Every structure is written in structure tokens, then in C-alpha cells.
Amino acid sequence: MKTLILAAALLAALPAAAQTTAGRNLAAPCAICHGTEGRPAVSESPLIPLAGLPRDHIATQMRAFRDGKRPATVMHQIAKGYNDAQIDAIAAWYAAQRR
Amino acid sequence: MNKFERRDFLKLGAAAAALAAAGCAGTSYKARVVVVGGGFGGATAAKYLRLWDPAIEVLLVERANVFTSCPISNLVLGGFAKMDDIRQGYDGLRRHGVQLVNDEVTAVDAAKKTVRLERGGDLSYDRLIVSPGIDFNFGEIQGYEPAMQSGRVLHAWKAGSQTIDLRRQLEQMRDGGVYVLSIPLAPYRCPPGPYERASVIAEYFKRSKPRSKVLVLDANPDVTSKAGLFKAAWKDLYPGILEYRGANKAIAVDAATMTVKLEVEDVKGDVLNVVPPHRAGDVAMKSGLITTNNRWCDVDWRSMESKAAPGVHVLGDATLSAPAMPKSASMANNHAKIAAAAIVELLGGRTPEPLQILNTCYSFVSQKEAIRVSSVHAWDDKERTLKAVPGSGGISAARTEAEGTFAWNWARTIWADSLG
Numbered sequence: 001m002k003t004l005i006l007a008a009a010l011l012a013a014l015p016a017a018a019q020t021t022a023g024r025n026l027a028a029p030c031a032i033c034h035g036t037e038g039r040p041a042v043s044e045s046p047l048i049p050l051a052g053l054p055r056d057h058i059a060t061q062m063r064a065f066r067d068g069k070r071p072a073t074v075m076h077q078i079a080k081g082y083n084d085a086q087i088d089a090i091a092a093w094y095a096a097q098r099r
Numbered sequence: 100m101n102k103f104e105r106r107d108f109l110k111l112g113a114a115a116a117a118l119a120a121a122g123c124a125g126t127s128y129k130a131r132v133v134v135v136g137g138g139f140g141g142a143t144a145a146k147y148l149r150l151w152d153p154a155i156e157v158l159l160v161e162r163a164n165v166f167t168s169c170p171i172s173n174l175v176l177g178g179f180a181k182m183d184d185i186r187q188g189y190d191g192l193r194r195h196g197v198q199l200v201n202d203e204v205t206a207v208d209a210a211k212k213t214v215r216l217e218r219g220g221d222l223s224y225d226r227l228i229v230s231p232g233i234d235f236n237f238g239e240i241q242g243y244e245p246a247m248q249s250g251r252v253l254h255a256w257k258a259g260s261q262t263i264d265l266r267r268q269l270e271q272m273r274d275g276g277v278y279v280l281s282i283p284l285a286p287y288r289c290p291p292g293p294y295e296r297a298s299v300i301a302e303y304f305k306r307s308k309p310r311s312k313v314l315v316l317d318a319n320p321d322v323t324s325k326a327g328l329f330k331a332a333w334k335d336l337y338p339g340i341l342e343y344r345g346a347n348k349a350i351a352v353d354a355a356t357m358t359v360k361l362e363v364e365d366v367k368g369d370v371l372n373v374v375p376p377h378r379a380g381d382v383a384m385k386s387g388l389i390t391t392n393n394r395w396c397d398v399d400w401r402s403m404e405s406k407a408a409p410g411v412h413v414l415g416d417a418t419l420s421a422p423a424m425p426k427s428a429s430m431a432n433n434h435a436k437i438a439a440a441a442i443v444e445l446l447g448g449r450t451p452e453p454l455q456i457l458n459t460c461y462s463f464v465s466q467k468e469a470i471r472v473s474s475v476h477a478w479d480d481k482e483r484t485l486k487a488v489p490g491s492g493g494i495s496a497a498r499t500e501a502e503g504t505f506a507w508n509w510a511r512t513i514w515a516d517s518l519g
Binding site for chain 1: 146147150151429432433436440452454455456457459471473475477488490491492493495496499501502504505508509511512513514515516519
């Protein structure tokens with residue numbers, strides 16, 4: 001928990017450009033399933049576009065996956081790799097992308 | 100200027116002229132990155148460098164005109180996908196401003212920061228990315244190279260002409276024949292790949308030539324990835340068709356008698372698919388980037404920079420894998436993002452921050468059903484490597500058609516994320 005708070009404090013203390021870069025870097029690996037910058041590459045994609053989704057919605061869903069409150073085929077296992085500060089950074093970055 | 104240098108100077112002039120003709124003249128860039136190899140790692144790195152800093156000039160050196168994907172190539176072998184499904188051109192990267200150089204790198208001079216091209220002289224760089232994929236240690240299996248050259252023993256472990264040839268052999272095999280798949284000791288490209296291949300070929304036999312057999316000879320003591328899920332699928336779907344033998348290492352092949360020699364016995368087959376042990380691709384060897392066991396390239400996982408050559412970043416299957424990190428397309432694509440982010444920072448005079456990355460690999464166990472493994476990898480400052488985040492990752496609960504749908508989505512999406 002201490003680490004989480006520290007990570008959150010560190011992330012929040014970064015200047016805006018660095019925060020954006022941190023969010024971008026955390027989100028970039030997700031593109032293998034969710035598409036570059038959160039825009040699905042496949043017209044019949046079973047995944048909803050993350051780009052431009054409300055920030056709170058993304059963060060809430062990630063926490064629900066992580067905490068086992070929303071069933072999933074894969075996201076319950078992946079979300080467990082991210083702390084609250086990282087989830088907030090990912091959510092903020094995707095929310096700021098054009099749809 | 101001696102004769103050798105003059106010739107190189109002229110070649111470099113020709114390469115520069117070709118780039119100018121490609122519409123790049125007059126653009127001023129702050130730095131040039133050369134990327135060697137247009138697979139999942141190299142293509143992704145080229146694209147993301149342009150996305151994240153358009154002031155960087157990016158040249159991608161690739162010998163092939165089209166990309167051919169290993170993921171989904173097993174479905175081609177099973178007859179459930181076509182070669183066209185796994186191939187695409189490089190126009191997507193051109194749209195991002197990546198300059199394609201259709202050539203092969205023969206040497207790297209990390210001190211002078213140049214790469215030598217087989218056809219077109221030298222290219223200078225500020226940062227170099229090498230994403231060489233794998234090549235094979237054929238010598239570890241006696242008789243392999245002549246057997247492969249005769250066309251009677253194939254690996255098909257790089258998607259392309261051998262994929263087509265192996266599919267043809269499977270189609271031509273008599274009903275009642277034996278397809279032998281020999282798997283090398285880990286680490287090798289795509290840990291679950293051989294078991295997926297055995298599964299989808301067993302499905303093909305079950306439908307089209309039901310008296311035939313799939314015989315898996317694994318040098319490893321047991322299935323190296325998603326073992327429980329694969330074994331359950333084999334028991335339920337392919338009883339009497341698929342036989343798995345662990346700790347069965349191939350030491351020789353004989354094309355004349357269609358025999359795979361193991362340490363304790365000889366095994367005959369009608370189609371011999373023997374996958375030799377791997378190492379980092381030839382270009383890594385020629386460039387002096389191999390650091391470990393004469394096989395793999397060790398890197399700084401914060402930047403993918405080579406431990407052997409400063410200013411050179413190595414990606415993908417060629418790397419000395421971090422703990423619990425598979426040699427996979429997902430990982431190569433993610434390595435590329437580490438390198439791209441680090442290079443943007445370094446060229447901007449800043450210190451790169453480590454990235455947290457993730458792996459997801461789907462495997463088909465039949466035409467439509469798939470299983471999955473995932474992991475999340477974060478920088479560990481004490482151990483100076485990327486490590487799996489405790490509590491994260493895992494495998495599918497069961498094989499399902501829904502996972503098959505996600506598998507196709509993953510494939511199409513990672514192709515687009517890497518090349519589109």
C-alpha cells in the first residue's frame with residue numbers, strides 16, 4: 001500500500017508533458033488487442049474503442065476487472081498488474097485520444 | 100580516397116538519391132534511426148518512432164517485400180486459413196513516413212554508426228534498432244541441412260515458403276500416414292506454437308484422413324506452455340490421432356529413410372517437421388550483438404540497448420529473454436515500444452523511464468477453439484531486469500470459441516498495430 005501511495009504521489013508530481021508520456025507508455029502495450037491509440041483496427045472487433053471514452057469509466061472498469069467485480073476472459077488477469085496510479089494514468093491518456 | 104572507400108561513397112550516393120526520389124528531399128530531421136528487420140519488432144519500432152516524434156527520420160531495412168506472420172500460420176497448415184491472410188505489404192508504414200529500404204544488412208559499425216547494405220552502400224544512423232528474429236543451429240541435428248535442401252524435412256518455423264511446402268506435404272500424405280513434429284529444447288520462438296500446430300493438424304487429419312497420426316517428439320520433458328489446457332484438448336478431441344512424447348530429443352535426421360533419430364530409438368514418418376534449436380538471427384551474429392551462449396543478445400530492458408554495442412537496440416526473439424518472458428509477437432511488439440520511447444527521450448537529451456509491458460498469446464486447439472496465456476512485466480530496480488508482476492497474468496479457464504474470436508482479433512489488431 002505504501003508503494004502504491006508513493007507511486008501515485010510520484011506520478012502526480014510529474015510535469016504535465018511527462019505525465020502524458022507516462023500515460024502513453026503505460027497504454028501503448030494494450031494496443032496489441034485494443035488497437036493503436038485505442039482505436040480498433042478491425043471493423044468487427046469484439047472490443048469497444050478505448051479512445052475518447054470517459055476517463056472515470058475506463059478507470060472504474062479497470063478496477064472492476066482487477067478486483068474481480070466484472071467478469072472477463074483476460075482483463076481480470078492483466079488488470080492485476082496495475083496499481084491505482086497506473087490505472088488513472090492509462091484512463092486519462094485514453095480519454096484524451098480522438099475517437 | 101582508396102578504391103574501396105570510393106566505391107562505398109558512390110553506393111551511398113545512390114542510396115541517398117533513391118531516398119530523395121522517394122519524396123524525402125528537403126525534409127529536415129533532427130536525427131536518423133535505422134531499423135533492421137521488418138517483423139513484429141522492427142515494424143512496430145519504426146511506426147511508433149514516427150508516431151511519437153515526427154522529427155525523427157526512420158529508415159527500415161527489410162529484405163522481403165511483404166510481411167508474413169508466424170501467428171496464424173499454423174491455421175494455414177491445418178487448412179483453416181490462407182497464406183493471403185497472414186501476408187501484408189509495408190504501405191502502412193510508408194503512410195507514417197517510414198522510408199523502406201529493400202535490402203539486407205551485412206555489417207554494423209557501432210563506432211562509426213553505420214550499417215553496410217548488400218546492394219546499396221552504407222547508411223549512417225544516430226540510433227540503430229536491430230530486430231533480427233531467429234535463425235537455426237542446424238548443426239545440432241546431424242544431417243539436417245541436406246535433408247532440408249532435399250525438401251523432405253522442413254521446419255516451417257519462419258512463416259513463408261516452408262509453410263506452403265509443409266501444407267502441400269500434409270495434403271499429399273496418404274491416409275494412415277504419420278506426421279512427426281520434433282520440438283527443440285526451450286528457449287525457442289513461440290513456446291505454445293508447436294502444441295498449437297500439433298492440435299490443428301490433428302483436427303485436419305480427423306476430418307480429412309482419420310487413420311493418420313500426429314506424433315509429437317518434444318526435446319523438453321513436458322509441454323512448455325499451457326500444458327493442462329493442451330493435454331485436455333488432445334484427450335477430448337484427438338484420442339488415437341495425437342500422441343505426445345516428452346524428453347524425446349532429435350539428434351539426427353535421414354531424408355532417404357524418412358527417419359528422425361532420437362537418443363534411444365529411431366522414428367519413421369511420412370511427413371517430417373523437425374524444428375532445430377534457435378539462436379538470434381544471422382544479422383545479430385554478423386553485427387557482434389550476440390552476448391550469451393553464442394545464441395542470444397542481452398539488453399538493458401529499460402531501453403532495449405545492446406549490452407555489446409552502445410547506440411544499438413535489439414528487439415524480439417533474438418534477445419536473451421527476461422525471466423518468464425516468452426519469445427512472442429506480443430513481446431517483440433512491446434520491446435519495440437520500449438525502444439521507441441527510450442530513443443525519443445535519448446534523442447531529446449532526457450533519461451528514459453522504464454516501461455511496463457504485457458504479453459498475450461492465443462493458441463488454437465481446433466479450427467475455432469483457442470486458449471490463452473497472459474503476463475505483465477515491470478522493471479525491477481534491484482534485479483535490473485523486467486519481471487512478471489506478482490499476482491498478474493494467467494491462462495484461460497478453458498478452451499472456447501469465444502477465445503478463438505479474441506485470438507483472431509488479437510492477430511488482426513497486432514498486425515495493424517505493427518504495420519498499419
